[in-house]
Amino acid sequence: MRDSITKAMAGPRPVVLSGPSGAGKSTLLKKLMKEYDSVFGFSVSHTTRNPRPGEENGKDYHYVTREVMQRAIDNGEFIENAEFSGNMYGTSKAAVQDVQAKNLICILDIDMQGVRNIKTTDLNPIYISIQPPSMEILEKRLRDRKTESEENLQKRLNAAKVDMEFSKEPDIFDAVIVNDNLEDAYGQLKHALLEEINKVKKINMSS
Numbered sequence: 001m002r003d004s005i006t007k008a009m010a011g012p013r014p015v016v017l018s019g020p021s022g023a024g025k026s027t028l029l030k031k032l033m034k035e036y037d038s039v040f041g042f043s044v045s046h047t048t049r050n051p052r053p054g055e056e057n058g059k060d061y062h063y064v065t066r067e068v069m070q071r072a073i074d075n076g077e078f079i080e081n082a083e084f085s086g087n088m089y090g091t092s093k094a095a096v097q098d099v100q101a102k103n104l105i106c107i108l109d110i111d112m113q114g115v116r117n118i119k120t121t122d123l124n125p126i127y128i129s130i131q132p133p134s135m136e137i138l139e140k141r142l143r144d145r146k147t148e149s150e151e152n153l154q155k156r157l158n159a160a161k162v163d164m165e166f167s168k169e170p171d172i173f174d175a176v177i178v179n180d181n182l183e184d185a186y187g188q189l190k191h192a193l194l195e196e197i198n199k200v201k202k203i204n205m206s207s
């Protein structure tokens with residue numbers, strides 16, 4: 001089992017982006033994928049939450065029922081899965097393999113349970129935590145995004161407190177980026193990934 005995962009997952013080192021809901025992970029990763037579309041590929045997770053306006057099935061997430069997701073987990077199709085804010089989320093083996101088959105750097109947007117679980121696998125990604133400047137700013141950004149009910153918002157803010165503490169634990173993240181000014185945070189993200197980006201560019205130029 002482990003052997004087949006290792007083989008299938010050879011190639012450039014993946015990148016894990018984690019951090020509280022509303023910290024700016026999607027915003028930063030969309031910027032990155034736009035600037036480096038031939039370098040990065042997104043690991044499309046499964047979730048039981050409903051799509052938001054503008055989100056596309058198969059692009060942002062695979063939107064599934066709890067039954068379908070549980071069956072796939074029981075079948076051993078997932079690398080990791082977690083419960084977040086009342087919904088299931090998970091990374092399938094296929095999601096990562098699809099990106100790695102194209103020799104792209106696979107980006108995973110996962111919560112802190114996902115980070116802990118990925119640490120027990122042989123995926124060996126670069127771990128980056130995106131953090132908000134403060135709880136107050138995080139709450140404002142989440143409210144202004146207008147995607148969550150009040151109940152969901154409170155669940156996300158509670159999870160954010162735990163996540164902000166988690167990001168301070170030593171030896172978990174290769175970089176912790178505070179997303180205050182977006183351009184500054186984006187610059188720091190690119191800096192953290194520069195070595196890996198250059199590797200992929202070199203490989204792709206010579207092939």
Ligand SMILES: Nc1nc2c(ncn2[C@@H]2O[C@H](COP(=O)(O)OP(=O)(O)O)[C@@H](O)[C@H]2O)c(=O)[nH]1
Pocket residue numbers: 018019020021022026045046049080081082084089090091109110111112113114115
């Ligand atoms: N463990 C795990 N977490 C995930 C996965 N996909 C998304 N998440 C996390 O689930 C949380 C909620 O995601 P989402 O509902 O899209 O809300 P948003 O992060 O506020 O845009 C975020 O912390 C994501 O990083 C996954 O496949 N596995």
Ligand SMILES: Nc1ncnc2c1ncn2[C@@H]1O[C@H](COP(=O)(O)OP(=O)(O)O)[C@@H](O)[C@H]1O
Pocket residue numbers: 019020021022023024025026027028141142144145179180181182183185
């Ligand atoms: N540096 C920033 N300054 C102000 N607003 C931001 C910044 N980064 C992201 N946002 C906004 O904050 C909200 C949450 O960002 P988002 O990327 O959806 O977070 P996440 O994917 O981590 O949940 C979005 O409405 C986004 O436009």
